[in-house]
Amino acid sequence: MSKSNHRESFVSGIFANNPLFVSLLGICPALAVTKSIEAAIGMGLLFTFVLVCSNVLVSALRKFIPELISTPCYIIIIATFVTLVKMMAEAFLPELYSTLGVFVSLLVVNCVILGRAEAFASKNGVLDSLLDGIGNGIGFTLAIVLIAAVREILGAGTITIGQTFTFLVGEGDPTRLPILKGPGYDVSLFALTTPAGGFLVLGIVLAIIAAIKNAKARKKAVDERLAKEKAKAEAMAAKAAQAAKEAKQ
C-alpha cells in the first residue's frame, strides 16, 4: 500500500469517517461517560488501546481465522483485550475504573471495535489496521471529549480536575474551576448533565457538523458554477474577439 493510503487509513477515522459524528456508532458510552472531561479522556484512552490491539491482532491472524467462525474469534480477541484493560485500570487507575464502572466491560460489545475488526482489519494489512485503529481511537476520543466539555462546562458549570485522575492532585481533594457556577452565582444548565441532556448535546453537535458540511458543499457548488460561468464568458469573449477580428479583415 502507498504512503497516501497509510495516511488515508489514519486520517479517515479522525474526521471524514469519525465513528461517532459520522457513522453514529458507539453512542452508548458517548452519552454515559461524558459528564466529565476526565472520564471521557479515560474512556477514550481505554477504547483506543482496545481498538488498536484488536485491530492489529485480527489483521495479523486474518489468513488463519476460518470465515465460518470469524465473528466469535473477533469477540474472543476483543473480550481478552477489554478484560486486560479492565484489570490494568483497576490496579493502576482505580478511580478511573470506578468512574467508568460497567462501561469498561461493555467495550466488548462496542460496535466501533467489532465493526473495525470486521470491516477493515480482517481485509487489510497490519500497518494499515494499526493506523486505522489509532485514527478511529483518536476520532472517538476527540468526539466524546468535545461532548463532555460542553456538558461539564454548561451543565455542571465547573471543570473538575483530579476526580478521576487522582494523581493530578495527589492526596488532596479534586479541584473545581468555577466557570458558570461559583460563590454567589450559578448560571449552569443542570439538564445537560442528565441522560436527556447528553442526547441534546449530541444532537446539537451533529446539527452543527451537518450545517458546516452543507455550507461547504454549497460553497463548492457555487464556486464550480462561478468557474463554469467565467469559463463560458471567457469563451464567448474570445469568440467575439475572433468575430471582430474577422470582420475587420
Next chain:
Amino acid sequence: MKIEWGKAFKTGIFLACIAGAAALILSGVNVVTSKKIEENRVQKEAKGLRRVFGEATYGEAIPVENDKNISKYWSVNLGEGKEGRVYSVSGTNSYGSVSLLVGIYSDFSLGNIYVLENTESYATTLQDGYLTPYIQAEDKETVIDNVRCGATYGAKLCRDLILTARNHYKGGNE
C-alpha cells in the same frame, strides 16, 4: 446433512487455541495486577476510615460472621470520652452493588459515610442525589429518608445498609 469432520475439527482446534491463548494472557496479567488491586483496596479502606471519623483512634477490624451485609467493624475512640464504630457494609440490588463505610456514634446517632464502591447503573445520580447530600448534612437523621433522588432503589439500598449497621450496634453485638 453430511458433517465435514476435518473442517469441524480444525475449527474447534482453532477456537480452543485462541481461547487458551486468551486465558494464558489474562492469567499472566492477573498475577501482575491482583497484588496491586488488593493494595488499592486496603489503601482505600484506610482513607475511608479517616474520612468517616477524621483522625480518631481505630481499633483492630472485627469480622462479623453470618451477616449478609456487614463484613466487619472497627471500634473508634473519638477522644474526650466519645466512642463509636465504623462498619464495612455492602449490598446488591437489580441495578448493581454498593459498599460503604458507615460511622455510628456510641449514642447511636449517625456519623459520616464513605463510599468504597458504587457500581449501580445510576451510580452518579445516586452519588449526587443521595450520598453527597447525606455526607454534607450536619444532621444525618433529617436526610436519611430522602431516597427519592432519581436513583430511588440505590438510595433505599444505601439507607438500609446504614440502618443495618446502626441496628447491629444497637443490638449490642460484639
